[in-house]
Amino acid sequence: MLNFTKQGTLTLLNGSGRVVWSSNVTRRVQNPIAQLLDSGNLVVRDATVNYYLWQSFDYPSDTELPGMKLGINLKTGFHRSFWSWKSSNDPSRGDFNWAFDPRGFPEPCIMNGSIIHYRTGPWNGRGFATAPSRQPTPHNIYTYVSDPEEIYLTYEPTDSSIITRVVMQQNGILQLSVWNNQTQNWDNFGRQPTDNCDFYSQCHSYGLCNNGISSLCRCLDHFEPKNTTDWARGNWSGGCVRKTTxxxxxxxxxxxxxxxxxxxxxxxxxxxxxxxxxxxxxxxxxxxxxxxxxxxxxxxxxxxxxxxxxxxxxxxxxxxxxxxxxxxxxxxxxxSTTGKAMKLRIILPLAALSLLLALCIIWYIRQKKKDQNEGRGMRCFEMFFTRESKDEELDLPLFDFATISDATNNFSLKNKLGEGGFGPVYRGMQKGGQEIAVKRLSRYSAQGTHEFKNEVIFIAKLQHRNLVKLIGCCIQGEEKMLIYEYMPNNSLDWFLFDRDRSSQLDWPKRLHIINGIARGLLYLHQDSRLRIIHRDLKPSNVLLDIDMNPKISDFGMARSFGENETGAMTTRVVGTYGYMSPEYALEGKFSVKSDVFSFGVLVLEIVSGIRNRGFSHPDHHHNLIGHGWILFKEGRSLELTNTHLRESCNLSEVQRSIHVGLLCVQQRLEDRPSMSSVVLMLSSDVPLSVPKEPGFFTGISQSTNADSLSSNPGEPSANKLSITILDAR
Incomplete structure (x- = not known):
């Protein structure tokens, strides 16, 4: 019970009448009142004077609202910052918080405990350099104050009818949202961090991070890597040093x-x-x-x-x-100046010759275009992709921007289905009545041209009932879009991790989804024209059609191999924490068995309805995989089953699915079954071997768990960001 005393103190009482929280107002007034303002601020004040004895805006949880002052009172040392929740059901302080660091030139940072997770850069007079949610917009006016008494930031909307909020999510992502009255939902507008280079000190000292280049990091001019060998391997932790001391x-x-x-x-x-x-x-x-x-x-x-x-x-x-x-x-x-002068003497004549040659080529192309208007889109398509992808014809229509814009009602917010690492996804309707889903590459996306090419080349060549169908693409100027068949039931995680919607997934549907994903992976690994390793299999990348048939999607991170190849090494680990196999996350080795591990995690999540990442248990520190293995060893596997399944489940099928899932997540890749064996084990009564210790299972502390790589105690299903920056070696 929330009680308001005659002295003007708010107190929260439990069932036995004990005070568990108090506003701790020390100043007494004659006529105190508690009032919830239109801004969302709960205040305690004197009825006759507009002076606040206490206000909730001084103690934000995970949400910032307009009018809140976030910062530090330098006289009293009082900090106003907001924190992530510990979990989706526990609003106590989590791992991440947004706060000003008063040292040096003050700037706000997102902290993971005592470690900087992200910093915005200093205030430049208009906004913060890398914070899209902190830049001046037509909707908000930002005020930054830094003086001897206090440092703080606040914002106000230019239009009082526009409702905005900033939420610190459990994974350290700060999300700016605007309320959409039409859809009665929050629409996301900008977040921080936005890409790989936003994460703190990616390239360490004197290293320049650029998300648009393949190596991510390079040294500033007149600097060189401190350790050339490590730098070449993609390990930039040593940073750079001056070439001349x-x-x-x-x-x-x-x-x-x-x-x-x-x-x-x-x-x-x-x-x-x-x-x-x-x-x-x-x-x-x-x-x-x-x-x-x-x-x-x-x-x-x-x-x-x-x-x-x-x-x-x-x-x-x-x-x-x-x-x-x-x-x-x-x-x-x-x-450097002398060297540049010599280079100019050589480069300028060559540049002039190149310019002349380029003009001739442009004239020739224009002449040809006059007689070949038809098929122009396909030529642009072919020019965009590499010669390797043109060896086989891709029967894929190219849509113009105007057509897609019309189909999505000019990319209306009410048509927006969600947003992932690639960018926003919109629902559209073609003139013929076919519903489509349009994935639009965002300029803030961690993914880019390489992933876009991957998606088009792979999906255009692959045909299977458990893979999403690509209808076409749009390439116009800076715009890059992929057009898919529309999936009315959204993605698997939309159902799986929602308390209400998960009840719609009874056991027959869940088993149907497990088998469908297994058949889709088997096709990728063995039966397709290309041997494909997906590398980012997770619930948000499994879409569900109107009949709840699963469709594997998002091939931006996928890799193809020859008939006799089964895997490779990489210095750029991509994928999503919680679904990566140990050898991939820690050594950069990936193979078909990496996908098998991800599939095993998926099976355990589908059976339990719980995320592998963010799982916690009062008796141990292990993740969902470790918990499932402990229950299996004790003969209590069925305790892993979601409560919604008790009436609809077939106990032997559930137990077998858990058993197969644990076989897939074994530590050593040699012990994991192939997808052909998995499909057989799920669809028949063949004997199953006893699973060995799963990946990332330790008896030491949670810091050795692979989930701790992300420092994320749990994440909402809306976050579909794929991590592409882990340097595990």
Whole structure:
């Protein structure tokens, strides 16, 4: 019971009348009232004076609303920050929180305990460099205050009818949402982190992160990898060092680097009234100073930021980025200038010749286009893809942008089905009446051209009732879209992990889904023209048609192999935590047995209705896989079964499915069965071997569990982001 005392204190009482929480108001007033404001702020105040004795906005949970002040009162030390929930059913503080770090030049960070998970970059006068939800928009006005008394950020909507919120999800993703009155749902608009380079210190010191390049990290100009061997393997943790070491006794100069996210400012020094020329002099006079910048893009030459440690967490932002001036040995710059002059003498004549040749080619192409208007779309399609993909004709229509825009009602929010790592997905209706699903590549997507090509090439060549059907694609300018058959029942996780919808999945339907996924994987591994390893099998990538038939989707991470190949090594581990096999997550080895492991996790999740990641048990620290194995060894496998299945399940079928799932998630890939064996075991009464210890099962502590790689105690089904940044070696 929530009680309001005559002294103006809110108290929460349990059934026996004991106080379990109190607003702890110390100041007493004559006529206290408690009031819930239209903003969502619950306040305690004097009825005659608009002075708040206590307000809920000072103690946010996982949600920020307009009008909240997030920051630090420097006089009292009072922090206003918000935290992720511990789990979807436990609103106590989880692992992640959003807070200002007052050290150096203050900037907000998402913290995972004491470790920085993500930082926005410093306030640049208009917004934060890498925070789409913190940029000025037509809907919101942001106010940032930093003075001797307090540091805080707040925002207000320009239109009071627009309802927005920012939620810290359990996996450390900050999601900005706007309420849609038509659909009565929250529509997602921007999140942070948005891509691989947003995660803190991906390229470590003096490394430049660029999500658009294959290697993700490169050293800044005039810097080189500290450990060349590790760097070549994709291990960037050592960072970069100057090619020519700084020496305070020698002449130094500054080189301007543009279009970047300014480095970590926690150990920097800042002065507001210093212009850029004076800032340079200050850095020159201090031997420890390594770089300087003006953080404020709205006030040129008014503000000086100095760094005294290695520059960490730099990324390429292009036009959205800022300038920084880094101290270098003058001899390095002189050698570079001389080398550039020599290169120009060679390059300029070649450039002129290349330009002339390019003009001739353009003229020739235009002449041909005049006589060949038909089939133009397919030529563009062929030009977009590599020669390898053109060896076999892809019978796939190319849609123009206007057609897709009309079908989705100009990508209306009410047509939006959801959003994953690739980008938003919209429902559409073609003029002939066929319903379609349109997956539109987002510019903030962690995936890109390579994944787009993969999806088109693989799905266009694969035909199976348990694989999603690709109807066509759209490639126009920067726009890249994939058009699929529409799945009216959404994805498997939409049903599986929702308390209400999961009851619609009785045991016959779940077994039907398990068998369908198994047959789809068998086709990919053995019966298709290509041997395909999916590498990102999870519930959100299994779609359900109107008859609840499962369709494996999202082949952006897939790899193909020759008839005699079964696997490979990679330094770029892709997929989703909780579904990766041990040898893949830790060593970069992937094979058909990697998909078998993911399938085993899926089976256990389908039977239990519980996510492998985020599972917790009061008696042990293991994940769902470990819990299932413990129950199996004790002869209590059926305890893993979802409560909704007790009336509809066939006990022997459930027990057999759990047994097969545990065989698929065994630690050693040699022990795991092939998908042909899995299909046989699920559809017959052949004897089953006893499963050995599963992957990531330890008797030490949770930190050795593979789930701890993600530091995520649980995630809502709306989050379908695929991780593509793990450097496990």
């Amino acid at each position: 700084l020496n305070c006794q020698k002449e130094v100069k500054f080189l301007k680097y543009s279009g970047i996210k300014l480095p970590d400012t926690r150990f920097s020094w800042y002065s507001q009234g210093v212009n850029l020329n004076t800032c340079e002099e200050l850095c020159l006079r201090n031997c420890s100073c390594v770089a300087y910048a003006n953080p404020n893009i709205t006030a040129t030459n008014e503000g000086c930021l100095l760094w005294f440690d290695d520059l960490i967490d730099i990324r390429d932002l292009g036009a959205r980025g800022q300038d920084i001036y880094i101290k270098l040995d003058s001899s390095a710059l002189e050698n």
